[in-house]
Amino acid sequence: xxxxxxxxxxHAEIAPTARIHPNVVxxxxxxxxDFVIIGEPPRGAKPGELETRIGPGAVIxxxxxxxxxxxxxxxxxxxxxxxxxxxxxxxxSVSVGSHSxxxxxxxxxxxxxxxxxxxxxxxxxLKRGSWVGPGVRITNAPHPLCPDVKDCIVGATLEPGAxxxxxxxxLPGVVVGENALVGAGAVVTRDxxxxxxVAGNPARVVKHIQDLVCSASGLNPxxxxxxxxxxxxx
Amino acid sequence: xxxxxxxxxxHAEIAPTARIHPNVVxxxxxxxxDFVIIGEPPRGAKPGELETRIGPGAVIxxxxxxxxxxxxxxxxxxxxxxxxxxxxxxxxSVSVGSHSxxxxxxxxxxxxxxxxxxxxxxxxxLKRGSWVGPGVRITNAPHPLCPDVKDCIVGATLEPGAxxxxxxxxLPGVVVGENALVGAGAVVTRDxxxxxxVAGNPARVVKHIQDLVCSASGLNPxxxxxxxxxxxxx
Amino acid sequence: xxxxxxxxxxHAEIAPTARIHPNVVxxxxxxxxDFVIIGEPPRGAKPGELETRIGPGAVIxxxxxxxxxxxxxxxxxxxxxxxxxxxxxxxxSVSVGSHSxxxxxxxxxxxxxxxxxxxxxxxxxLKRGSWVGPGVRITNAPHPLCPDVKDCIVGATLEPGAxxxxxxxxLPGVVVGENALVGAGAVVTRDxxxxxxVAGNPARVVKHIQDLVCSASGLNPxxxxxxxxxxxxx
Numbered sequence: 001x002x003x004x005x006x007x008x009x010x011h012a013e014i015a016p017t018a019r020i021h022p023n024v025v026x027x028x029x030x031x032x033x034d035f036v037i038i039g040e041p042p043r044g045a046k047p048g049e050l051e052t053r054i055g056p057g058a059v060i061x062x063x064x065x066x067x068x069x070x071x072x073x074x075x076x077x078x079x080x081x082x083x084x085x086x087x088x089x090x091x092x093s094v095s096v097g098s099h100s101x102x103x104x105x106x107x108x109x110x111x112x113x114x115x116x117x118x119x120x121x122x123x124x125x126l127k128r129g130s131w132v133g134p135g136v137r138i139t140n141a142p143h144p145l146c147p148d149v150k151d152c153i154v155g156a157t158l159e160p161g162a163x164x165x166x167x168x169x170x171l172p173g174v175v176v177g178e179n180a181l182v183g184a185g186a187v188v189t190r191d192x193x194x195x196x197x198v199a200g201n202p203a204r205v206v207k208h209i210q211d212l213v214c215s216a217s218g219l220n221p222x223x224x225x226x227x228x229x230x231x232x233x234x
Numbered sequence: 235x236x237x238x239x240x241x242x243x244x245h246a247e248i249a250p251t252a253r254i255h256p257n258v259v260x261x262x263x264x265x266x267x268d269f270v271i272i273g274e275p276p277r278g279a280k281p282g283e284l285e286t287r288i289g290p291g292a293v294i295x296x297x298x299x300x301x302x303x304x305x306x307x308x309x310x311x312x313x314x315x316x317x318x319x320x321x322x323x324x325x326x327s328v329s330v331g332s333h334s335x336x337x338x339x340x341x342x343x344x345x346x347x348x349x350x351x352x353x354x355x356x357x358x359x360l361k362r363g364s365w366v367g368p369g370v371r372i373t374n375a376p377h378p379l380c381p382d383v384k385d386c387i388v389g390a391t392l393e394p395g396a397x398x399x400x401x402x403x404x405l406p407g408v409v410v411g412e413n414a415l416v417g418a419g420a421v422v423t424r425d426x427x428x429x430x431x432v433a434g435n436p437a438r439v440v441k442h443i444q445d446l447v448c449s450a451s452g453l454n455p456x457x458x459x460x461x462x463x464x465x466x467x468x
Numbered sequence: 469x470x471x472x473x474x475x476x477x478x479h480a481e482i483a484p485t486a487r488i489h490p491n492v493v494x495x496x497x498x499x500x501x502d503f504v505i506i507g508e509p510p511r512g513a514k515p516g517e518l519e520t521r522i523g524p525g526a527v528i529x530x531x532x533x534x535x536x537x538x539x540x541x542x543x544x545x546x547x548x549x550x551x552x553x554x555x556x557x558x559x560x561s562v563s564v565g566s567h568s569x570x571x572x573x574x575x576x577x578x579x580x581x582x583x584x585x586x587x588x589x590x591x592x593x594l595k596r597g598s599w600v601g602p603g604v605r606i607t608n609a610p611h612p613l614c615p616d617v618k619d620c621i622v623g624a625t626l627e628p629g630a631x632x633x634x635x636x637x638x639l640p641g642v643v644v645g646e647n648a649l650v651g652a653g654a655v656v657t658r659d660x661x662x663x664x665x666v667a668g669n670p671a672r673v674v675k676h677i678q679d680l681v682c683s684a685s686g687l688n689p690x691x692x693x694x695x696x697x698x699x700x701x702x
Binding site: 017034035062063079080081098099113116117131133134135163165166167181184185186187199200201212214215216217219221222224 | 353376377380421435
């Protein structure tokens, strides 16, 4: 760890094996695990050329790599071996699970949770409280290796509270509506309406979230969201 | 590596860059690769508070992370970058492949082989000799972010000898029967009968393992299991 | 890093935390990141027993593991945490993305690009200019744990310019034809004709690449390949 970083992060707990590049501002009370890299310079940039800001209370687990040029809010958590490339904006209370990859120019709002081994490509937008399951793959290039890819590339958008089940695939530019639920293993080729539940390959609407019942409670799992009930669920 | 660990593992070969926390018991003849962490304290626990036991002859490859509170039998192997969270029980001769993730409270019996990049969530049960292919995603939460998730969460069960093909997805609580074969890319939404071969999204029974023929031998690949022949296959 | 390696790579830039085993030849101008291992001995081999050759201008990003016995051309790039096991042959200008795994005895020709979190098993052949998307899983064992697996194992072949969309699965022995496009999330169970576009589970031909239109240019994204136009696209 560089001396300049030590100065900037004196109230953080940084494993001795972590590699912190210059110009990293790490919030108070943060914890950085072994074999982590923070402030990795992107292609063409020098170490420290771009600032990296991580808010207070971060828990950055071992083997995580965070590039320079990320702006991350408070309460950030990364799993082991997570990767965040440059120029992303993350809100407060965001978690990026173990072995997940966030490419560059991704916008992630508050309280978004990304589980393990997921892939979120450049220009994706994950709005407040959305959820990405294990192994989900979001895409953004309609035609790989197309010479015009820089013009046509388009990320997916998860509207607030949208949830994407494990191993699902989202095609480029898809918008998953507010509080919609994409079933595990679904391949989503077109926009998903708000509140819809979709499944299959290609994914089709199979029901609405108001039709779901939690086997434990006998109640709708999303009743708080639906406003049908409001008994203090969070 | 801590001194206490050195004392406990004097017949093991531990890379100098590996990080071994206190209260790790590593069996004789074990090999630990570079940038490995063993005994990582789970949330709320202090280093060394929970014992970690790994049987003799383990091969723990580079960048693997094993949390405190695992009890692992003899002949364990991990691939590179494998992750095992806390409170799991693993039998003898278990392998967890490169970049695979085993969450917590998972029970894995003897001779289970988990290939690369797989995901096994909490409360899963993998019985003797079952096999999990590359990129398989097992799930356990019927409704992500449901406020009652702690009550309704339910892992999948692989009965002895069940085999799950690459990139398959198992929905919460699914039981894959003894020696059944789940085809690559299948999305398994309901229980699979013993000996069945399933494929598709959603997965459907397409044949029985007694109908399979190995192109190399011209014989049934699971004839030893089926008891049709017993010529010393292992 | 060993002294012998320092001698062999004096024009390379090697992070101090990287672990370079003996008998690694690293081309001029190469860059090796933190927590990387190069020349890892495969099972049964001693460190340095097998030569590892990496051409000039390689960029080997952090946490990558490259086994001994690889022969890699010029301009190689690996993402973070990539894994290449032994006895592979890679041409020039090949990239292997973050968290991707290349098993052993894989042949990869010039200009092949493998994106993130992909899995390429032993005996696969990826021909010139082919592309493998994020999370693609190629398979090679028709019947997992079959006692005759060593005889019947058969890798997939990507013909020149074939492109495999994110999260797709290829069954053992499949041949994906020249310039064909496999849609994201497809499960490919049989050979794909040259120039075909396939999608679904199981994958079926849905169109030909000559029917595709780039939304940005209004032109066919693969017109240069198709020979319909040749205006200097690369």
